[in-house]
Amino acid sequence: MNTFPLIRTKLSNEHIMAGVFAVLVLYMLPSWIDDPEKIMSFAAVLAVSLVLDSVINHIRFKKTVCSVSAAVTAGIYFNLAAGVPLWGQLLGITAALVVGKHIWGGTGKNIFNPAMVGILFTSVFFNISYPSFNYSWLLLPVLLLSLPFISFRPFASLGFIAGMTAAMIFNQDFSLHNFVSWGVVFWGCLVLTDPVTVSLNPVLGLAGSIAVGFAGLQFSNITLALAVGVVTLNLLSAIADRLPKRENRRAVPKMTIKKIIPYQEGITTFVDLTENEAAVDQTAALPDKVEILKRIGVNGVFGMGGAAFPTINKITATVDSKEASKHLIINAVECDPGLLHDNWIIRHKMDEISKGVDILKRCIEFESVTLAIKAGNMVECPQGMKLFEVPDYYPAGAERILINRVLGKKLSYKDIPSKKGVLVLNVQTVWAIYEAAVKNKKIDSRLITVADMRNKSSYIVKVRLGESIQRIADELKLSSINLFIGGGAMQCRNYTGDETVDNTINFIASGSFPRYKESPQCSRCGFCRANCPEGLMVDRIAQIVDRGDAAAAKRYKPEKCMQCGSCSRVCLAGRNLSARVNAAKATVRS
Amino acid sequence: MVRLTMEFFEGNQVLFIGYSEKYQAFCKQVYQAFSNNGIKVYPVNNKDKGNFDVKVYKSLEDLPQIPRTAYVLLNRKSAGKAVKELAEKGVRRILFQNTKNADQSLLEECSRLGIETIVACPMMRFGTGFHKIHGFFAGVRK
Numbered sequence: 001m002n003t004f005p006l007i008r009t010k011l012s013n014e015h016i017m018a019g020v021f022a023v024l025v026l027y028m029l030p031s032w033i034d035d036p037e038k039i040m041s042f043a044a045v046l047a048v049s050l051v052l053d054s055v056i057n058h059i060r061f062k063k064t065v066c067s068v069s070a071a072v073t074a075g076i077y078f079n080l081a082a083g084v085p086l087w088g089q090l091l092g093i094t095a096a097l098v099v100g101k102h103i104w105g106g107t108g109k110n111i112f113n114p115a116m117v118g119i120l121f122t123s124v125f126f127n128i129s130y131p132s133f134n135y136s137w138l139l140l141p142v143l144l145l146s147l148p149f150i151s152f153r154p155f156a157s158l159g160f161i162a163g164m165t166a167a168m169i170f171n172q173d174f175s176l177h178n179f180v181s182w183g184v185v186f187w188g189c190l191v192l193t194d195p196v197t198v199s200l201n202p203v204l205g206l207a208g209s210i211a212v213g214f215a216g217l218q219f220s221n222i223t224l225a226l227a228v229g230v231v232t233l234n235l236l237s238a239i240a241d242r243l244p245k246r247e248n249r250r251a252v253p254k255m256t257i258k259k260i261i262p263y264q265e266g267i268t269t270f271v272d273l274t275e276n277e278a279a280v281d282q283t284a285a286l287p288d289k290v291e292i293l294k295r296i297g298v299n300g301v302f303g304m305g306g307a308a309f310p311t312i313n314k315i316t317a318t319v320d321s322k323e324a325s326k327h328l329i330i331n332a333v334e335c336d337p338g339l340l341h342d343n344w345i346i347r348h349k350m351d352e353i354s355k356g357v358d359i360l361k362r363c364i365e366f367e368s369v370t371l372a373i374k375a376g377n378m379v380e381c382p383q384g385m386k387l388f389e390v391p392d393y394y395p396a397g398a399e400r401i402l403i404n405r406v407l408g409k410k411l412s413y414k415d416i417p418s419k420k421g422v423l424v425l426n427v428q429t430v431w432a433i434y435e436a437a438v439k440n441k442k443i444d445s446r447l448i449t450v451a452d453m454r455n456k457s458s459y460i461v462k463v464r465l466g467e468s469i470q471r472i473a474d475e476l477k478l479s480s481i482n483l484f485i486g487g488g489a490m491q492c493r494n495y496t497g498d499e500t501v502d503n504t505i506n507f508i509a510s511g512s513f514p515r516y517k518e519s520p521q522c523s524r525c526g527f528c529r530a531n532c533p534e535g536l537m538v539d540r541i542a543q544i545v546d547r548g549d550a551a552a553a554k555r556y557k558p559e560k561c562m563q564c565g566s567c568s569r570v571c572l573a574g575r576n577l578s579a580r581v582n583a584a585k586a587t588v589r590s
Numbered sequence: 591m592v593r594l595t596m597e598f599f600e601g602n603q604v605l606f607i608g609y610s611e612k613y614q615a616f617c618k619q620v621y622q623a624f625s626n627n628g629i630k631v632y633p634v635n636n637k638d639k640g641n642f643d644v645k646v647y648k649s650l651e652d653l654p655q656i657p658r659t660a661y662v663l664l665n666r667k668s669a670g671k672a673v674k675e676l677a678e679k680g681v682r683r684i685l686f687q688n689t690k691n692a693d694q695s696l697l698e699e700c701s702r703l704g705i706e707t708i709v710a711c712p713m714m715r716f717g718t719g720f721h722k723i724h725g726f727f728a729g730v731r732k
């Protein structure tokens with residue numbers, strides 16, 4: 001069964017496009033005040049575009065798909081072709097949607113901006129007047145409302161505005177009046193920012209749009225010249241985006257995600273569901289190295305951060321590592337937005353952690369021992385450990401990212417940190433090492449976080465491995481029948497009704513199902529790539545998997561995916577992308 | 591159209607027959623709408639080996655218990671076969687998605703088998719936004 005983040009962006013492509021549409025309508029307001037008949041013309045153009053788009057989408061997807069993108073096309077088209085007779089506008093919008101969008105496969109698959117295709121088509125029969133807008137102070141706030149859309153293609157947008165402004169200055173035409181009525185911001189913020197047809201590539205975006213903006217003003221039919229320029233840039237973008245780029249090389253994204261329910265000392269409840277603790281053989285003296293390793297292995301200490309691997313393997317790999325300097329990093333960063341129990345541990349079990357570290361020091365001579373915590377989670381650092389504050393972003397606690405931060409050491413996804421002399425252990429694992437080695441206690445229980453998302457309450461719960469999830473939910477009187485379980489809020493799966501707590505479960509939540517609407521319309525916003533800590537071309541991998549050919553995604557290295565869930569969380573099409581990447585990863589591995 | 595009430599879903603649970611990968615987006619929407627309204631869903635698909643975000647049972651035999659209400663999202667031919675099996679397993683109420691997968695003859699057969707039926711998209715009752723408006727005008731919700 002697939003995992004998915006329990007929290008996801010509230011925004012969707014449809015919301016963004018509805019925002020663009022609202023701004024486009026505001027651009028029309030001054031002309032509607034002058035000539036109210038234009039309202040009816042726009043209503044007709046809008047109605048035709050919506051009906052046409054809905055019908056074609058219904059035929060293609062065999063279901064109703066939101067047609068707000070067609071409304072945006074109608075809005076851009078109508079603003080630029082307002083002077084054309086209605087029948088010409090109706091033909092133009094039909095050409096825009098059919099030739100500009102649907103013959104390519106619909107929203108997200110078109111190469112050219114559909115409204116520009118409509119403008120080119122209309123220009124064959126009519127002369128499209130320019131400037132497109134009559135100057136009105138009413139347009140000034142609309143310019144401001146257009147600015148947020150720059151964020152979708154900032155280079156192309158700013159490049160266009162710079163190019164057009166430079167041409168105005170060059171021609172000694174620059175004035176606020178011209179800046180508004182010539183539609184500098186309209187084109188820059190609403191046309192050149194179309195993520196589907198304009199590349200994210202900064203060089204192409206900037207250079208191409210400066211050229212389009214500058215050159216457009218040098219022609220007599222400016223609207224046509226600008227449309228030709230945009231379409232040319234669209235074509236270059238399509239070519240550039242289809243070049244065999246395998247990775248999105250950039251710095252690790254720093255996505256700040258607020259805790260679903262924040263930890264509050266004294267308020268976050270601790271619940272112990274492990275009656276009848278197993279009797280322990282308390283050994284007075286600390287055992288020797290051989291005995292320590294034996295106890296860690298025999299007592300079944302495992303990675304409590306979610307990996308669940310036997311810790312003894314990690315420790316022995318570090319012992320055997322040929323690296324001259326060895327390092328221990330205790331990971332208490334707990335960057336997942338659902339988890340709280342590591343925070344509880346560093347506040348309540350620091351003595352045990354300290355003793356666990358002493359045990360490990362008996363086995364390995366570490367050059368450094370670091371306790372990595374989230375910035376602001378100040379705790380007193382025990383002697384012999386260095387406190388390292390990690391900025392609050394997700395996934396700051398991922399092993400390789402943490403090693404890079406703490407030690408400045410870059411490891412590839414193929415490297416095994418312990419073999420490179422770096423032992424990274426979750427803080428609960430260090431506590432378990434203490435219990436196993438000093439108390440000779442079998443590790444048959446663990447701490448997990450339980451979140452009741454409806455009631456906004458959370459619990460740190462000590463449970464036995466093998467405990468029924470349903471029993472935990474019943475004991476804590478969780479408010480929803482929907483239960484989710486997994487490594488954290490970013491990697492949950494739906495509880496099926498018969499599972500128990502195992503080594504991989506850190507988190508249980510009850511609440512509403514997150515809304516993944518699995519829209520077939522990817523807007524190529526690029527958020528998934530931009531937020532992937534591994535720099536994967538997530539949208540391309542997902543597209544290939546959706547075609548039913550997961551093996552073909554191999555060239556995009558899906559095996560690098562750490563299943564952090566960031567891509568699914570940000571996808572504006574509401575798609576569980578990490579599940580698709582995981583499917584490709586599984587195919588590559590098999 | 592008949593009003594779809596919570597009482598139709600006895601024990602607040604429902605079998606979802608025909609949860610498919612091909613129509614996963616819609617199936618997931620329905621699953622989420624049911625479960626966000628407190629109805630436990632048991633999706634079943636005996637053919638699909640798909641990759642799902644929820645647990646999909648291969649057959650009725652695999653289920654921990656069989657709810658008394660089923661939601662059927664199958665074509666007419668498969669729905670006809672499924673109805674008999676559901677009746678044998680004790681299902682007493684069936685919600686069909688639309689009249690394409692449940693024509694008059696199938697509804698009559700259900701009635702002969704003692705099964706109460708409603709034909710309506712569950713999104714009209716349990717969905718949000720436009721589904722709510724649709725449900726209101728269709729008479730599915732109050």
Ligand code: SF4
Pocket residue numbers: 531532533534535536538560561562563564565566567568577578581
């Ligand atoms: S592709 Fe994998 S590593 Fe990248 S964001 Fe998605 S889940 Fe995380």
Ligand code: SF4
Pocket residue numbers: 521522523524525526527528529538539542570571572573574575577
């Ligand atoms: S798949 Fe990626 S590019 Fe497409 S809508 Fe989702 S986040 Fe944006």
